[in-house]
Amino acid sequence: xxxxxxxxxxxxxxxxxxxxxxxxxxxxxxxxxxxxxxxxxxxxxxxxxxxxxxxxxxxxxxxxxxxxxxxxxxxxxxxxxxxxxxxxxxxxxxxxxxxxxxxxxxxxxxxxxxxxxxxxxxxxxxxxxxxxxxxxxxxxxxxxxxxxxxxxxxxxxxxxxxxxxxxxxxxxxxxxxxxxxxxxxxxxxxxxxxxxxxxxxxxxxxxxxxxxxxxxxxxxxxxxxxxxxxxxxxxxxxxxxxxxxxxxxxxxxxxxxxxxxxxxxxxxxxxxxxxxxxxxxxxxxxxxxxxxxxxxxxxxxxxxxxxxxxxxxxxxxxxxxxxxxxxxxxxxxxxxxxxxxxxxxxxxxxxxxxxxxx
Numbered sequence: 001x002x003x004x005x006x007x008x009x010x011x012x013x014x015x016x017x018x019x020x021x022x023x024x025x026x027x028x029x030x031x032x033x034x035x036x037x038x039x040x041x042x043x044x045x046x047x048x049x050x051x052x053x054x055x056x057x058x059x060x061x062x063x064x065x066x067x068x069x070x071x072x073x074x075x076x077x078x079x080x081x082x083x084x085x086x087x088x089x090x091x092x093x094x095x096x097x098x099x100x101x102x103x104x105x106x107x108x109x110x111x112x113x114x115x116x117x118x119x120x121x122x123x124x125x126x127x128x129x130x131x132x133x134x135x136x137x138x139x140x141x142x143x144x145x146x147x148x149x150x151x152x153x154x155x156x157x158x159x160x161x162x163x164x165x166x167x168x169x170x171x172x173x174x175x176x177x178x179x180x181x182x183x184x185x186x187x188x189x190x191x192x193x194x195x196x197x198x199x200x201x202x203x204x205x206x207x208x209x210x211x212x213x214x215x216x217x218x219x220x221x222x223x224x225x226x227x228x229x230x231x232x233x234x235x236x237x238x239x240x241x242x243x244x245x246x247x248x249x250x251x252x253x254x255x256x257x258x259x260x261x262x263x264x265x266x267x268x269x270x271x272x273x274x275x276x277x278x279x280x281x282x283x284x285x286x287x288x289x290x291x292x293x294x295x296x297x298x299x300x301x302x303x304x305x306x307x308x309x310x311x312x313x314x315x316x317x318x319x320x321x322x323x324x325x326x327x328x329x330x331x332x333x334x335x336x337x338x339x340x341x342x343x344x345x346x347x348x349x350x351x352x353x354x355x356x357x358x
Contacts, residue, residue, distance in 0.1 A: 002054040004097075008076050010038060011099060015277075017134070018098050021048055023091040033271045033278055045092040052086060052095050073162035073178075078102065083164055100138070100164045107143045115284050115314020116265055120144040121151075123199075125262030125287065126219040128206075130231045135269045136280050137228050138164050144226065145202060148172060154199035159189040161204055172200075179204075190214045194221065203227040209244045213253070219260035233318065233341055234264040234285035235303040238295055250298075258296040261287040266318060268339045270331045279330055281339065283318035286310065304341075319346050327351040 007027055011019050016029035016036075026039040043051075053061055055074055064070040068088035074097075075081050081100040086093065107117050119127050127144075129137045142165035145156055149172045156172045161179035168174070175196070176182075183189040186203065187210050193201055194217075206212050206227045219225045231237045238257070245253050266283040285291060285307055294302045307315045322336040323346070333355035340346035347353075 002051075004051050004054060005076060007038065008080070008082060008097070008099075011097075012080060016099070018096055020094075020096050021051065022089075022094040023048055032275065033269075048093055048095075052093060055084065071162055071180075073100070073164065081164065081166065083162060104142045104146045104165055104167065105139065107147050110140065110143050110280070112140065112143060113282065113284060113314065113316070115263075115286060115316075116140075116144070116282065117147060118314065119263045119265075119286075120147045120224075122224055122262050124219060124222045124224055124260075126215060126225045126227070126257075126260045127262050128227055128229050128237055128264045129267065130229045130234070130237045130264060131267035131269075132230065132232060135267045136278075137267060140265065140267060140280070140282075141202060141226055141228070142167075145200070148200055149174070155197055156200045156202070157193055157196055157198035158202040159183070159186060159193065159204060160202070161186070164204075186211050187214070190218070194218055194223075198223060200224045200226070205229075212241060212244055213256075216253070216256040216260050219262075220256065224262075232266065232268075234266050234283055234307065235300050237264050237266065238300050238303065242298075254296050254298060258292040261292070261295065263287055268318065268322075270322075270325070270335050270339060273329055273332050273335075279325065281318060281321045281325060281331075282316070283307065283321065283341075284314060284316050286313045286315050288313055317341070319349075322346065323349050323351050326355050 007019055011029050014031060016031045018030040020028040021043060023045050024042050026037045026042050028035050028037050064086050070086040072084050073081055074084055080102050083098040083100055085096045129141055131137050145167060149167055149170045153171045157175045159177050163176045163178045177189050179186055186207055190211055201223055203215055206215060206229055215225050215227055229237050229240060231240050241257060242250050242253055264285040268281045269278050270281060272279050290306050307317050319340050319342060322340055325331045326333050326336045333352045337343055337347050
């Protein structure tokens with residue numbers, strides 16, 4: 001049994017999300033958003049190398065110590081899967097492990113808005129889930145794929161680096177492909193995905209203009225595409241997408257995006273006010289005709305007002321959602337202000353002012 005497994009036991013028993021190993025620091029876990037040391041004694045370089053190497057076969061061990069960077073998934077018995085990131089830094093080797101629950105939470109258990117679930121009921125289009133690292137994007141996507149797996153027949157293909165949540169076939173056939181193991185790259189996997197008769201494709205991350213363009217093409221061919229992008233809002237996601245391409249190609253990309261975009265879910269994760277855990281807040285943009293026109297005509301500055309006025313379609317702004325969470329006492333006003341898009345205006349909202357004064 002690898003020595004690291006005892007740290008994973010503590011991580012799981014205490015309900016933590018991440019384990020950090022770094023030279024000169026004790027083993028540390030992230031618990032309810034805060035970093036907590038497990039021991040007093042700091043780890044030295046030989047100890048960390050020994051702990052990390054135990055999880056690697058010879059090929060991966062040689063690769064990591066040659067290239068100083070490695071991502072992989074580790075199955076800890078039947079308790080959980082762990083996503084590992086190995087790295088070198090100025091003090092030496094280190095690692096961060098993210099727990100992936102063995103049980104996939106349903107859309108109901110996560111409390112996802114109905115507009116988000118309806119995106120999973122679509123038969124074609126591009127659905128982007130965005131947010132900073134650690135905001136729960138993978139958990140939300142796993143719940144949406146699980147919803148599809150339970151409610152209709154089809155073929156779900158996931159392309160990830162590494163594979164995180166492992167879905168068992170229910171009504172759907174499931175194909176998991178891991179970049180670096182089952183396919184050389186995201187681009188190679190997406191390129192061949194069109195020949196694999198998939199109804200739904202999850203792309204772990206859209207990296208670069210080639211994968212972005214291929215995802216758009218697949219969505220326009222009648223496939224439902226889910227993908228993640230590292231941005232903090234729906235309008236910023238559109239800009240990131242378009243600006244990844246040279247100016248000469250941007251009109252074409254805007255046209256493809258306007259035609260294929262089903263929706264964007266921009267997610268933030270906040271600590272609960274009572275300290276019991278964390279709660280997600282989602283900004284939702286739906287690909288209506290008005291949104292499509294704004295994208296096609298390069299008027300992304302209009303998107304925020306379209307979100308604010310699009311409640312009938314299930315759209316919601318992050319600031320409105322955060323205001324509701326503050327009013328309900330689920331998050332503190334200070335934490336909400338930190339995540340708000342327009343912090344100055346948000347701080348003047350009546351429910352926020354009341355909470356700050358209380």
